[in-house]
């Protein structure tokens with residue numbers, strides 16, 4: 001469903017390759033975890049996957065739609081939860097969700113069912129008519145997740161989706177991610193929480209200094225070191241004394 005081929009991105013500000021010749025493919029039914037140290041290139045990759053940033057080189061396709069020549073078709077297939085949640089503070093939660101549903105032309109019955117289900121799951125019913133500026137960080141994150149998935153997209157792209165969520169909400173979102181993949185869809189998410197990646201993912205990619213260091217199932221990443229934890233592997237794969245350039 002997601003194909004990334006030889007993608008490179010340099011920010012003109014510092015003339016440094018944030019992502020360097022990245023190739024990856026994530027199929028339907030896969031829950032793909034993208035891990036790497038601070039500044040490794042995860043958010044830059046996710047911004048390119050969602051069409052927010054254009055790669056300098058390489059190509060990205062979503063279920064066969066190229067992000068460069070068929071951007072809108074590709075973007076309609078994606079539910080995107082960005083890192084951080086600067087929302088429309090003056091809207092109420094419900095106004096925000098209706099705004100998202102309007103953008104994606106979601107039918108009244110579909111939006112009602114989706115909103116009711118997730119408000120209940122995330123225990124947000126009581127706050128939904130209050131202005132977003134009164135929400136806690138975790139409540140905003142929940143609202144962003146509900147809005148991002150309102151059009152029932154097959155591909156979920158989530159940048160640090162569990163940040164700020166309390167343990168119950170994080171658990172419920174993880175269950176939703178698994179359910180979505182079990183239905184044949186795709187989830188690509190970044191995380192710093194290695195235990196989450198270890199438990200949840202069907203495959204994992206490790207990026208460091210913009211370069212993909214390894215990808216595969218946990219067993220494949222272990223390659224012989226049967227007892228190695230993901231933390232051990234992460235430390236080995238990203239241990240270059242802090243600079244590899």
Ligand SMILES: Nc1ncnc2c1ncn2[C@@H]1O[C@H](COP(=O)(O)OP(=O)(O)OP(=O)(O)O)[C@@H](O)[C@H]1O
Nearest residue numbers: 011013014018036037038039040041042043044045
């Ligand atoms: N807007 C920008 N302008 C210039 N450089 C940037 C910009 N955004 C990111 N970078 C640089 O690109 C590199 C990759 O950053 P990116 O945000 O993709 O990393 P990350 O893996 O998401 O990090 P973190 O885990 O800390 O969120 C870093 O060196 C960062 O300083």
